[in-house]
Amino acid sequence: xxxxxxxxxxxxxxxxxxxxxxxxxxxxxxxxxxxxxxxxxxxxxxxxxxxxxxxxxxxxxxxxxxxxxxxxxxxx
Numbered sequence: 001x002x003x004x005x006x007x008x009x010x011x012x013x014x015x016x017x018x019x020x021x022x023x024x025x026x027x028x029x030x031x032x033x034x035x036x037x038x039x040x041x042x043x044x045x046x047x048x049x050x051x052x053x054x055x056x057x058x059x060x061x062x063x064x065x066x067x068x069x070x071x072x073x074x075x076x
Contacts, residue, residue: 008049
């Protein structure tokens with residue numbers, strides 16, 4: 001199974017943001033829903049968070065939203 005790794009830099013994150021990210025991803029790791037990207041694992045070092053996720057082909061959702069200007073829920 002192909003997986004994707006999302007890398008988040010900690011460079012400009014304060015302690016509260018880092019804690020919020022850990023909490024959010026702890027919830028997502030326990031979630032199993034066909035319409036939500038599956039998070040398998042999270043790793044971190046001093047500089048980055050590494051999120052191992054389900055691979056979804058087709059590019060970035062944000063880019064598609066900007067391109068279409070109007071994005072209905074059914075298309076998401």
